[in-house]
Amino acid sequence: MRDVIIIGAGGGGAVAAKELAAQGLDVLVIEGGPRHAKPREQWSRLENDANNPLTGYLRVGQEDRSKPAAYRELPQNSFLWQVSGVGGTTQHYFGNSPRAYPGVFAGYDGPDAALYDVEHLFPYSYAEMVPYYEWVETTLPVQTAAVGTKESVYLRGCETLGLPVQKTKTTLEASYRPQENAILQPGGTAGRTNDANLLKFPQATGCTFCGHCFQGCASPAGAPRNLAAKRSTDNSYMPMALTAETWASGGKAVELVTDATVTKIRTEDVRGELTATGVTWLDNPTGMVHTEDAKVVVMSGGAVENPRLWFNSDLPNPNDWVGRGFTDHYLDWTFGLFDENVGSSKGPASAARTDYPGYGMNMNVGLMPGIEAFTMTFSDSGIRGQYTNGRGLTGPWDGTTGRLLGPELKDVLAHGLDNILNVVSIVDDDVSPINRVTLSALPADENGPIPKVRFDNRHRTARSRRNREFLAREAAKLLKGAGAKKVYRMDWPALPLHVHSTMRMGDSAKDSVVDHSGETRAVKRLFVADNSALPNSVGGPNPTLTMQAMVTRISEHIVTRYFDGEAWVAKGAPVLSTDPRISRRLTELGL
Amino acid sequence: MGTPQVDRRFFLTRVGVLGALAAAGTAVPGVARAVTTGPADPLVGVVSKLLAELARDTLNGLAVFVVPGPDGYSRTQGTPRSEPGAMEAKTPDFLIESLDNYVPMPDTIAAAVGRALANGLADVPIVVPNGLPLVPNALLADLDDVIKLLLRNDAALPLSAVIALLLNTQAVRVDPTSAAGPHLSPFSRLSFAKKAEVFELLEQADPQLVGSIDRELPEPLKGTTSGILQFIAGALLEFSAFGTFCEWSTFDAERLTVSRRPVGWDLAKYDPGSMDGWDEFKGYYQGRQKVSAR
Numbered sequence: 097m098r099d100v101i102i103i104g105a106g107g108g109g110a111v112a113a114k115e116l117a118a119q120g121l122d123v124l125v126i127e128g129g130p131r132h133a134k135p136r137e138q139w140s141r142l143e144n145d146a147n148n149p150l151t152g153y154l155r156v157g158q159e160d161r162s163k164p165a166a167y168r169e170l171p172q173n174s175f176l177w178q179v180s181g182v183g184g185t186t187q188h189y190f191g192n193s194p195r196a197y198p199g200v201f202a203g204y205d206g207p208d209a210a211l212y213d214v215e216h217l218f219p220y221s222y223a224e225m226v227p228y229y230e231w232v233e234t235t236l237p238v239q240t241a242a243v244g245t246k247e248s249v250y251l252r253g254c255e256t257l258g259l260p261v262q263k264t265k266t267t268l269e270a271s272y273r274p275q276e277n278a279i280l281q282p283g284g285t286a287g288r289t290n291d292a293n294l295l296k297f298p299q300a301t302g303c304t305f306c307g308h309c310f311q312g313c314a315s316p317a318g319a320p321r322n323l324a325a326k327r328s329t330d331n332s333y334m335p336m337a338l339t340a341e342t343w344a345s346g347g348k349a350v351e352l353v354t355d356a357t358v359t360k361i362r363t364e365d366v367r368g369e370l371t372a373t374g375v376t377w378l379d380n381p382t383g384m385v386h387t388e389d390a391k392v393v394v395m396s397g398g399a400v401e402n403p404r405l406w407f408n409s410d411l412p413n414p415n416d417w418v419g420r421g422f423t424d425h426y427l428d429w430t431f432g433l434f435d436e437n438v439g440s441s442k443g444p445a446s447a448a449r450t451d452y453p454g455y456g457m458n459m460n461v462g463l464m465p466g467i468e469a470f471t472m473t474f475s476d477s478g479i480r481g482q483y484t485n486g487r488g489l490t491g492p493w494d495g496t497t498g499r500l501l502g503p504e505l506k507d508v509l510a511h512g513l514d515n516i517l518n519v520v521s522i523v524d525d526d527v528s529p530i531n532r533v534t535l536s537a538l539p540a541d542e543n544g545p546i547p548k549v550r551f552d553n554r555h556r557t558a559r560s561r562r563n564r565e566f567l568a569r570e571a572a573k574l575l576k577g578a579g580a581k582k583v584y585r586m587d588w589p590a591l592p593l594h595v596h597s598t599m600r601m602g603d604s605a606k607d608s609v610v611d612h613s614g615e616t617r618a619v620k621r622l623f624v625a626d627n628s629a630l631p632n633s634v635g636g637p638n639p640t641l642t643m644q645a646m647v648t649r650i651s652e653h654i655v656t657r658y659f660d661g662e663a664w665v666a667k668g669a670p671v672l673s674t675d676p677r678i679s680r681r682l683t684e685l686g687l
Numbered sequence: 688m689g690t691p692q693v694d695r696r697f698f699l700t701r702v703g704v705l706g707a708l709a710a711a712g713t714a715v716p717g718v719a720r721a722v723t724t725g726p727a728d729p730l731v732g733v734v735s736k737l738l739a740e741l742a743r744d745t746l747n748g749l750a751v752f753v754v755p756g757p758d759g760y761s762r763t764q765g766t767p768r769s770e771p772g773a774m775e776a777k778t779p780d781f782l783i784e785s786l787d788n789y790v791p792m793p794d795t796i797a798a799a800v801g802r803a804l805a806n807g808l809a810d811v812p813i814v815v816p817n818g819l820p821l822v823p824n825a826l827l828a829d830l831d832d833v834i835k836l837l838l839r840n841d842a843a844l845p846l847s848a849v850i851a852l853l854l855n856t857q858a859v860r861v862d863p864t865s866a867a868g869p870h871l872s873p874f875s876r877l878s879f880a881k882k883a884e885v886f887e888l889l890e891q892a893d894p895q896l897v898g899s900i901d902r903e904l905p906e907p908l909k910g911t912t913s914g915i916l917q918f919i920a921g922a923l924l925e926f927s928a929f930g931t932f933c934e935w936s937t938f939d940a941e942r943l944t945v946s947r948r949p950v951g952w953d954l955a956k957y958d959p960g961s962m963d964g965w966d967e968f969k970g971y972y973q974g975r976q977k978v979s980a981r
Contacts, residue, residue: 140943141962144933150789164791171914173890173921230980240977244967251972261973264981274972281976287968292961304964317963441957442967465955466933473753473928474921478890482883485890499924501753502879503766509932510770512956537907539793589921 098124099659101375101390102350103358103405105131106184107640108626108647109396110329110337111232113350115651117340119661123350124388125337126377128357128397129180130159132187132330133687135314143464146311147188149177154188154312156180158380159355168400169536169548173476176549177593178400182354183330185398185593188310189640190445190461191278191326193238195229196642197267197453197524197635198222202603211454213559216421216527216632219603219612222266227665228645229265233276235336235670236327238641241275241447242282244305245439249517250448250460253578257570262451267637272450275459278327278641279303279444280674286316286325287443297323307462309445320679321687326444332673333644339681343671355380357543361393361409363619370412372622378543392621392658396647399595399628400547403533406599408544412618417609419533421600422549423633424592425456426523426556426564429471430493430571431516432580433508438517440468446520450574455563456524456636458571465513472508475499476553476589489587491565492572497587508584517575521567522594524636525560529607533598551590563636594639599628601646613657614650621658625650692824694810695831700866701809703855704830705819707741707871734833738848741871743779745851748875750778752882753927754954763869764879773931776950781930782923786847796915797849799903801838808899809856818867850923857885857896889920 100116102109105127113125132138132153139146139153146152150165156178157165168176179185198204199212201222218225232238243251254272262271280302285294287305295304297319304315304325313326324331340347360376374389395402403419411418440462449459463471477487480498488496500508508516536548556564568585575583599616601624602608608631610616614623625647627639634642648665655661699705747760755761756772773779822830837844838852851872858865858873861884865873874885888896892913900912932951939946944962951957 140938142934142938142943142945142959144929144935145938145940145943148929148933148935150785150791164789167791167793169911169915170918171911173917175921175925240971240975243969243972244965245969247972248969262978263975264979266981273978274975276978282968286964288966290960290964290966292963295961295964300964305967306962306964307959308962315963439967441959442965448972464933464959465951465957466929466931468955469928469932469951470925473925479883479886482880483887483890485887501883501924501928502755502764503768505928506754506768506770506772506954509955514956514958537905537911538795 098122098388098390100392100394100654101126101388102394102396103375104128104184104396104398104401104626105182105329105334105352106396106398106626107186107329108643109394110183110333111644111647112394112396112625112651113337114333114340115648116654117337117350118344118347119655120346120348121659122348124390125350125352126356126358126375127182127352127354129157129355131182131352131354132312135312136317139312139314141308141311143311143466147467154179160381166541167546169538169546171548171550172590174551174590175474176400177591178398182334183328186328186640187312187330189328190309192275192446192459192638193233193236193278193641194276194449194637195265195267196637199453200632200635201225208454212524212635213526213632216600216602218631219601225645228648229641231648231665231670232641232644235673236278236332237672238276238278239281241277241279241444242287242303243274243447244443245437246443246460246462246517247274247448249438249578253574254450256577257450257574259450267451267453270452275447275449277444277447280325303444305443307442310463310467321682322678323674327673335678335682335687336673338685338687339678342681343675343677358405359408359543361405361411361622362387363411366620369620370618371620383542392623392654394623394625395599396626398626399598400533400549402599402624402626402628404535404547407535414618415606417600417607419598420529421527421597422531422533422551422595423525423527423597424551424590425594425633425636426525426560427591428521428564428568428588429518429586430521430568430575431518431584432575432578433511433582434515434517434580436579437514439514440516440518441513450570451637452567452570453635454524455566457522458519458567458574459522461518461520463518465509468513468516469505469509471518471586472500472505474588474591475586477587480504487587489585491585492569492576493583493585497585500584517578517580519571519575521564521571522636522638523560523564523567525563525633526557527597527600527632528557530555549592551592553590596627596630596633596639599624601629601631613653615653623650623654692827695827696815697812698809699827699830700815700819701813701856701859702804702834702852703741703871703873704737704834705822706867706873707737709818709820709867710869710871728833730829730833731837734830734837738844742845742848742851743783744871745854745874746779746782746847747774748870748872748877748882749854749923750774750782750927750931752879753924754778754931760870760875763876764882766879770954771950773927776931777936778927778930781935782926783847785926786850787845790846792846795905795908797846799900800849800853801844802903803899804852804856805835805838806903808896813859813863813866816864816867854885857888861885861888886920886924889916892916
């Protein structure tokens with residue numbers, strides 16, 4: 097019997113794995129996708145090879161890419177962007193690691209307290225969260241982003257908005273700043289040369305400004321895995337979990353099983369309480385069924401897979417909130433055409449941002465041309481100039497919202513990718529029971545009934561809609577302030593790639609699935625430790641850091657509640673994920 | 688309702704088959720015979736090949752709708768361009784490969800669309816344009832039987848063919864004259880604005896289409912058609928754009944690089960450099976390399 101089985105090695109599961117391994121627990125991690133062991137040899141860093149949701153190496157599905165990707169029913173114009181494999185969606189994330197706004201936590205009494213999703217706050221205070229933020233910020237580490245041309249242009253636009261610069265970790269007011277990113281700052285030749293021969297570790301360290309965050313990061317060439325620039329959990333937390341005996345006193349390395357899908361959480365009645373006792377999983381290549389027992393089971397499969405596994409395990413759902421309350425930041429996209437080169441294809445994907453507590457945030461984004469073209473054809477407002485689907489929004493952008501198609505799409509992209517500056521609006525959207533994950537009536541796959549993800553963009557709450565309109569207007573003002581000659585707004589349909597709160601944490605048993613510790617209300621010894629346990633959309637900021645801090649706190653509760661351990665964050669100092677002991681051990685293990 | 692022959696003619700016109708026969712000048716097996724309607728039926732092979740050609744032609748029309756170029760399809764839709772477009776980027780191949788080999792859509796949905804087309808959606812009377820071949824009644828019956836057999840048989844048709852028949856049915860609906868003319872498929876004969884009308888019908892859940900498909904779905908799935916059609920409509924447009932501008936057409940999977948610059952990179956003036964990094968570090972905003980701990 098294991099101490100703990102963790103289901104999923106993504107942005108959250110890897111954090112729980114590292115923290116529990118450091119405490120010496122016997123941990124088994126089961127991941128549905130691959131571990132990319134040699135990314136420099138496996139990853140082209142080209143966007144179809146990487147990001148195609150059907151065939152890319154960063155897709156959702158099993159390791160064998162000749163087999164179809166996992167199918168999810170999306171009963172609306174939308175796109176669900178999941179990634180399986182060690183690192184999960186952090187493999188393609190931008191590393192943006194801001195803290196949540198204090199207003200989304202219990203006990204907040206600032207003058208803007210009424211502006212937030214006040215019905216669905218964190219069940220503890222911001223002050224209580226700060227030590228966990230600091231722990232994760234040191235571990236990753238999180239650093240102030242180095243800026244390139246596109247940030248210079250974005251920040252120039254910010255300077256026209258009449259907002260102050262944020263110089264603190266905590267966001268205290270509407271403001272702008274370079275990102276706090278989980279990306280190592282450039283050192284040596286990194287960022288200072290185009291010559292690949294000069295961009296090898298250790299001559300180059302940290303971010304080389306290659307422009308491929310979204311395709312996975314294994315730069316600079318020759319760096320040990322735990323010194324890759326972007327701190328996705330395949331580069332940071334999972335290497336720590338796999339080497340815990342070398343850097344943690346009393347630590348024990350986790351066992352990692354990949355390309356294996358957990359299909360059932362097994363339970364028993366223990367002294368009158370339904371209690372998790374283990375899991376059943378399928379080895380994807382062979383179809384072999386395995387079972388293993390554990391004292392504690394941790395669900396870290398993500399905001400779509402966790403509800404699916406819950407339903408497929410026939411676990412109780414007494415308040416009907418499993419899968420409900422899905423928040424996704426109700427994303428929207430605005431971009432400007434410039435006469436000057438704004439460097440969109442170079443550097444970290446996003447290194448500058450504007451924060452609007454109570455509304456959400458805007459930030460710049462640089463992409464490769466295929467996904468840029470995707471962003472320009474993705475709209476809920478029909479085809480620009482042809483039909484509007486009853487929308488076709490107007491504002492301080494040029495013309496109406498809608499898909500750019502045909503001659504217009506060509507003309508815009510012919511401007512040149514590096515003459516286009518993108519701004520994504522990331523909305524503080526409300527927890528709403530109608531946006532949810534259920535099981536689809538479509539045929540099951542080998543892992544059981546498949547998930548159905550319902551987002552009703554036309555019936556978001558009034559506050560969510562207000563926030564999105566506010567942010568789009570601010571984005572257009574910023575772009576024009578920065579010198580854009582023409583500004584387009586897309587009015588995206590639902591694009592859940594920030595996915596949260598489908599197994600939400602809360603104080604009330606009426607509308608939450610897990611309590612403040614992350615343990616499920618319905619099943620003892622079963623915890624949820626990833627974005628799905630977030631109580632809300634964290635106010636709009638990119639969710640990963642907040643989730644990782646929350647998972648660190650959940651890990652402490654697992655140890656203190658079930659393994660007679662003591663909490664460690666308040667009195668300890670974290671080891672950095674870049675520690676040379678980790679590098680050495682990874683080399684010894686051939687990892 | 689018309690006579691069976693008239694209904695068959697409507698059906699075969701709407702899914703684009705009669706027009707394709709006329710445009711292709713295909714030698715149709717001219718001998719009427721009792722249809723055995725099994726896989727061994729020689730007509731099944733002929734029709735499957737014709738439907739594959741029809742599908743490719745339809746997706747040519749779709750790809751240039753999103754990214755037009757100097758090709759004949761772009762000229763037909765009224766938006767020719769001098770620089771390369773989706774045809775030069777091989778986007779129709781990208782779409783066919785994706786739809787037929789990788790889209791994990793359950794057969795349940797494709798089969799329901801197929802049955803809807805076979806069971807009446809495509810029988811709605813239209814003014815059949817001039818220029819369609821006068822096919823003998825017996826052959827008309829054979830073609831009708833074989834195509835409906837394929838459509839009613841779960842998983843008998845590749846997804847690209849089902850999608851193409853769907854687009855063509857809607858194309859003839861928004862412009863009946865598209866049933867005949869240049870190219871093989873009605874959708875490819877439409878103007879840019881008429882192609883947009885087809886997508887408007889799909890995105891806004893055309894009640895006639897939704898009702899026809901819903902009737903063919905098993906009970907737990909009834910009511911899901913409109914959402915699924917909205918998803919398909921969007922995905923067709925977005926995938927056409929992505930396929931044209933990404934590296935797919937010149938990717939060398941062995942070397943994990945491109946064998947030559949993809950069309951889309953030229954169109955977007957994209958330069959990947961060495962892939963390993965750029966001389967792009969400008970410093971730290973206001974010289975601040977670290978924020979306060981607060």
